[in-house]
Amino acid sequence: MKPITITKSCQLKADVLTVNGCEEPFDFKELVADASLRRRMSRIVKMGVACGLKCAEDLPSDSIDGIVTATGLGCLGDTEKFMESIVVNNERLLNPTPFIQSTFNTIGGQIALLRGIHSYNVTYVHRGLSFESALIDAAMQVAEGRRNILLGAVDEITASSADIQRRLGMTRDYELGEGANFFVLNAATPGSNQTTVVDIDTRSGKLTDDELSKLIIEMAKRNGINASDLCVVANCNAATTDSVANRLSLKNKPLPFKTCEYHTLSAQALDFAINNSTANNTLIISDYQGINHSLILLGRI
Amino acid sequence: MKIAVTGLGAVSGIGLDVDENIDALKHKRHGMEKPHFFTHLDVPVSEVKVPNVTLLEYLGYDYNFFLSRTALFGITAAREALSDSGIDVHKMRVGLISSTSVGGMDLSEEFYYSFRENHEHGRLRWVSQHDCGSSTELIAKCLHITGFRTTVSTACSSAGNAIMLGARMLKNNMLDAVIAGGTDALCKFTLNGFNSLMILDKEHCRPFDATRAGLNLGEGAGYIVMQRLDDAKREPYCLLTGYANANDAYHQTGCSPEGNGAYKSMSEAMAVAGLQPSDIDYINVHGTATPNNDLSEATAIRRIFGDRVPPFSSVKAFIGHTLGASEGIEAVYSALSVKNGYIYPNLNFKLVDPNIGLSPETEFAEGRNIRNVLSNAFGFGGNDTSLIFSKID
Numbered sequence: 001m002k003p004i005t006i007t008k009s010c011q012l013k014a015d016v017l018t019v020n021g022c023e024e025p026f027d028f029k030e031l032v033a034d035a036s037l038r039r040r041m042s043r044i045v046k047m048g049v050a051c052g053l054k055c056a057e058d059l060p061s062d063s064i065d066g067i068v069t070a071t072g073l074g075c076l077g078d079t080e081k082f083m084e085s086i087v088v089n090n091e092r093l094l095n096p097t098p099f100i101q102s103t104f105n106t107i108g109g110q111i112a113l114l115r116g117i118h119s120y121n122v123t124y125v126h127r128g129l130s131f132e133s134a135l136i137d138a139a140m141q142v143a144e145g146r147r148n149i150l151l152g153a154v155d156e157i158t159a160s161s162a163d164i165q166r167r168l169g170m171t172r173d174y175e176l177g178e179g180a181n182f183f184v185l186n187a188a189t190p191g192s193n194q195t196t197v198v199d200i201d202t203r204s205g206k207l208t209d210d211e212l213s214k215l216i217i218e219m220a221k222r223n224g225i226n227a228s229d230l231c232v233v234a235n236c237n238a239a240t241t242d243s244v245a246n247r248l249s250l251k252n253k254p255l256p257f258k259t260c261e262y263h264t265l266s267a268q269a270l271d272f273a274i275n276n277s278t279a280n281n282t283l284i285i286s287d288y289q290g291i292n293h294s295l296i297l298l299g300r301i
Numbered sequence: 302m303k304i305a306v307t308g309l310g311a312v313s314g315i316g317l318d319v320d321e322n323i324d325a326l327k328h329k330r331h332g333m334e335k336p337h338f339f340t341h342l343d344v345p346v347s348e349v350k351v352p353n354v355t356l357l358e359y360l361g362y363d364y365n366f367f368l369s370r371t372a373l374f375g376i377t378a379a380r381e382a383l384s385d386s387g388i389d390v391h392k393m394r395v396g397l398i399s400s401t402s403v404g405g406m407d408l409s410e411e412f413y414y415s416f417r418e419n420h421e422h423g424r425l426r427w428v429s430q431h432d433c434g435s436s437t438e439l440i441a442k443c444l445h446i447t448g449f450r451t452t453v454s455t456a457c458s459s460a461g462n463a464i465m466l467g468a469r470m471l472k473n474n475m476l477d478a479v480i481a482g483g484t485d486a487l488c489k490f491t492l493n494g495f496n497s498l499m500i501l502d503k504e505h506c507r508p509f510d511a512t513r514a515g516l517n518l519g520e521g522a523g524y525i526v527m528q529r530l531d532d533a534k535r536e537p538y539c540l541l542t543g544y545a546n547a548n549d550a551y552h553q554t555g556c557s558p559e560g561n562g563a564y565k566s567m568s569e570a571m572a573v574a575g576l577q578p579s580d581i582d583y584i585n586v587h588g589t590a591t592p593n594n595d596l597s598e599a600t601a602i603r604r605i606f607g608d609r610v611p612p613f614s615s616v617k618a619f620i621g622h623t624l625g626a627s628e629g630i631e632a633v634y635s636a637l638s639v640k641n642g643y644i645y646p647n648l649n650f651k652l653v654d655p656n657i658g659l660s661p662e663t664e665f666a667e668g669r670n671i672r673n674v675l676s677n678a679f680g681f682g683g684n685d686t687s688l689i690f691s692k693i694d
Contacts (some may be wrong), residue, residue, distance in 0.1 A: 034313050067548075073432055074454070079490075085415055086493050090343045099494035100553055100681065103402070104454035106646065109682020112548040121548045121684055125404075126452040127434035133451035137466060140473055163420040164428055202449065214681065287337055 002187040003299075004142045004143060004197040010055040010255050011271045012047055013179035017054060021275030032114065040097050041110075042077045047180040048107035048154035049114070053184035056115060057152050062177040065146035066120035068138045069108040070130035070153040072263020077158050078102040107154055120146070128288020132202045135296065138185050139197050145187075152182040153267035170261075170289060173237065177260030181267035189301055195274045198281070199223055199297040209240055213247040216283065219295055223281075232278030233257050235269035236287035244285065252279065266294060273298055304468045305537035306478075306690065308386025308526030310378040311633040313620040314347030314519050315358065319633060322620075326634070327665050331619045333505050333517055339552055342492055343502045347519035347621035349374060362464050365644050367426055367537070369405030370486030372436040374522035385480070386526035387535050390445050393477035398467045399437040399451040399524075400459030400483035403626035405430030407488045413470040436484060449476060455621065455651035456544070457587075459483050460523065460629035461678040461686030465544040471581045477532060482524030482629030489626065490519060495590055498554060507649040508597070508615035509661050516589040519621020523629030525636060527592050530693070533576055539639035542673070543574030543689030548694035555593050560601025563587075567605055567675060569686035576673055578606045581689075583644060583669075586661070588615025589622050598677065599657040613663040618648035628678035628686065629667050635676040635690045642669035 011018045018028050028046060031053045032038050041049065048069070080099040089105060100106070105123040112121050120141065124133035129151040138151040156270040157178045165171055190196050199219055207215075221229035232254035234241040241254050250271060256270050266286040273282050277298075311318065314332025315325035325332075332347035349356075354364050356373050360380070364449075370375070379397070409431045416423035430436070437452045449470075453463045460483030467481035482557060494516060495501050502515035527541060547569060549562025554561065571578070587598055595615075602610055616634060623630055637643055647661035674690045 082494065083410070083490060084417065086489060088413070088415065091489070091496075094493055094497040095498035096494065099497055101496075101550040101682045103456050105456060105680075105682040105684060106553070108455075108562060109553060110546070110683065112550045113553065118548050118550050118562065121455070121682070122466070122545045122546060123455050124451055125454040126437060127432060129451065130434070136475075137469075140469055140475075142483070143473070144469070160416070160420065164425075165415075167421070168425055168429065186674060204441070204450065205447070236659055281335050292435075298318075 003190055004139045005188045005190040006183050006185055006195045006274060007188055008055055008184040009274050010051050010182045011179065011268065011269045012051040019054065026050065026166065035125050041103055042075060044075050044077060044154055044156035045101055045106055046108060048152065049110050051180035052107065052111040052150060052152050052182045053114065055184060059148050060118050061115045062119050064119060064148050064150055065139065066141045066149040067111055067117060068122055068134045068149060069107045069109045069149050070264050071104060072127060072130050072132035072155050073161060074104040074125060075102050075106055075155060076161050080158065080160055103159065128263050129202050130295060131267045132200060132294045136200055142185050142187050147186055149185045150182060151185055153264035154180040155262045174261035177262045177265055179268055181271050192301055196299040198299045201295045203293040204291060206290065209243040211263030212293065213228050213244050216248060216295060219297055223297060227279050230281050231280060231284045233269055233273040233277060233284045235266055236285050239260055242285065270296060302472050303530035304471055304527050304541045305530040305533045306525050306539050306541055306636045307528050307535055307537050308382040309538065309633045309636055311523040311630050312349055312374050312377045313521035313630050314349055315619055323637060326619060329646055329648065331648055332519065340489055340492060342496055344503055345505055345517050347517060348486055348487060349520055350424050360461040368439060369430040369436060371401055371403065371405055372405045372430060372439040372486050374486060375399060375440045375484035377434050377545050378522035379440050379444060379524045382480055382524040382526050384622055388478050388526065394448050395446055396448055396470060396476040396479040397437060397446050397659055398453065398463040398479060399440060400453040400463040400482040400625045401433050401485050402454060402456055402459060403485060404433040404490055405435055405489060406490050407486045408624050410489050430468055449537060454625065455684045456680030456682060457624050457627055458678040458680035458684045458686040460627060461688055462546055463524065464632055464688060465686065468541050468544055471527060471529055478526060478528045480524050480526050482632065483625040484522035485520055485623055485625040487518060487691040490511045490525050500591045502590065504620050505649055506538065508588035508590040508617050508647055509653040509654065509657065511654040513590045513592060513595060514593050516617065517621045519623040521620060521623050521630055522626045523633045525632050537638045537693060540691045540693055541688065542691040543570035543576065544547055545569030545573060546686045548683045549596065549685055554681050556597035556679065558597060563598050563601035563677065563679060563685050564604050564683040566687040567601060567612040570627050570689050574689045576689065580674050581611050581675045582671040583638055584611055584613035584676060586615045587677040587679045588617055592649045594679065599659055601686030610659055612662045614645050614647035616645050626645065629674055632688060635674045637689045637694055638674050639671055641667055642671050643667050644669060
């Protein structure tokens with residue numbers, strides 16, 4: 001089987017853009033030349049479009065065979081803006097822009113539009129497994145013979161969503177996070193500094209540390225790896241990390257990652273793993289609110 | 302590897318199950334009425350004709366089971382599809398791939414009235430089903446599906462993309478069976494959104510007619526169960542042989558005059574199925590009845606089929622545009638079209654549009670030899686999906 005290689009990773013978080021882990025200055029005006037289009041774009045759309053365009057900038061449009069995006073809650077700012085206008089204007093003479101932009105596939109659609117990319121374009125919106133769903137699709141696309149796939153994830157914090165998530169008790173353990181991440185996946189033979197996607201597993205519902213460890217051992221086994229050799233990137237809490245490290249008798253100390261929480265944080269964890277782990281096999285363990293769990297197994301030559 | 306369709310489930314403004322839907326299509330009973338919920342907008346919509354409590358009772362659930370209407374429709378249709386397939390979810394890897402464009406917005410709207418005055422107000426249960434994944438998780442819970450599930454949201458083509466992912470996961474041996482489709486409840490948010498775009502017709506919509514002036518919205522859910530043909534225990538309805546998603550990359554909400562995205566999705570779906578234009582016997586068009594969509598779609602169809610355009614029709618005047626559920630419900634209709642040789646009537650078509658020069662089918666027919674049905678679903682963001690349902694040789 002051909003490898004599924006990640007040839008580029010970009011992250012935009014707190015106005016800082018990193019390309020393959022290195023900070024890079026960027027000018028949104030250069031990325032989106034049309035001033036009126038820029039003005040219409042909300043914060044999350046700008047964030048996602050900027051990160052996606054930077055990630056795809058070296059690739060000719062006709063070499064991109066797919067854009068697969070993920071978001072837990074989508075364009076919340078626009079959603080609230082339109083809802084507020086319905087109430088305030090009593091359903092009359094509403095500006096359609098926030099409604100149009102509230103659509104979950106806005107960012108994928110805008111990147112396609114700005115770059116003239118006519119290929120496959122799908123968006124996943126499944127809680128803490130949104131990014132994993134997109135990654136599964138993207139990896140499958142590469143395995144099916146497609147060339148470059150632009151894979152991304154974006155979520156934003158808004159004042160309202162922060163209040164609601166606090167009231168729902170979702171911010172007890174971690175503060176809310178946000179960010180945009182994009183990756184280029186293809187079947188290129190990986191270079192010495194490049195990461196490949198080896199395996200992905202997802203689970204919903206409660207999962208004990210014992211069950212989690214068993215899933216990891218099964219995954220390692222079916223990929224011909226000793227679980228104890230894995231370098232773990234822990235996108236989960238410290239107690240789970242320690243417990244799993246003990247059960248698997250990990251030789252390497254896990255790399256702690258999780259300092260905040262949001263639906264597509266595992267995309268940031270992937271960026272972190274690509275740029276910080278030098279091990280042959282890295283495993284990202286993600287946990288969202290104790291209800292969504294994922295394992296992303298990565299390889300490096 | 303062949304993908305078989307082994308179960309169907311649908312709920313819409315014209316029926317609570319597949320049989321009721323087909324009966325209404327046969328007898329030209331559409332679902333358009335004035336909206337029942339509070340709105341100033343005077344536009345026809347195709348609502349599912351029963352309140353939530355009646356649906357809960359129909360499903361045998363306690364009336365206190367707190368569900369968004371989106372989840373409720375999803376459970377209704379997905380349960381019908383699963384039971385139709387005869388699959389035991391405990392005996393194989395069964396996945397659920399559901400789509401929605403608004404999730405639990407019907408509840409969030411209620412929450413928002415109190416919340417906007419004071420962020421500490423508003424009952425939390427009314428917002429806890431807001432995210433799209435919530436409806437999918439609730440369907441999975443009610444159907445005892447413990448394996449892979451995800452949610453797709455690409456506006457009006459969502460369910461087509463959910464079905465496409467399901468077929469690919471079966472081909473890649475990641476699942477043994479998959480329930481795929483979509484669900485969407487009407488809400489003030491969507492109705493006002495489409496109204497602000499000025500693409501709602503105040504009258505009953507008229508797909509492909511020269512006087513068409515916009516779409517009518519609808520609600521409901523539709524799911525199909527797919528398995529690898531070799532694994533299918535019951536006789537399948539048909540095969541899913543082709544699928545493709547392409548992007549028009551022309552405008553965030555409008556379609557290109559040449560129908561580039563639609564041309565690409567239809568052509569690629571035929572290539573995946575290994576079919577020529579002459580193999581397609583019926584097209585279930587997206588046909589929303591907006592001047593823009595129907596012209597663009599017809600142009601793309603002309604580019605592929607030339608002067609040999611197969612019989613085609615739009616069911617949108619029956620069930621409305623059901624957005625995230627649209628291709629789920631229409632996939633069910635398309636599968637039955639292959640199985641029983643059904644052609645569905647395109648209601649309200651009287652006058653040929655000179656810019657289109659094509660007339661859709663206006664009468665119900667059955668027993669036709671339909672080898673392959675091409676079904677289209679196009680959405681915002683230039684998102685175009687085409688599926689092909691085929692007879693089993």
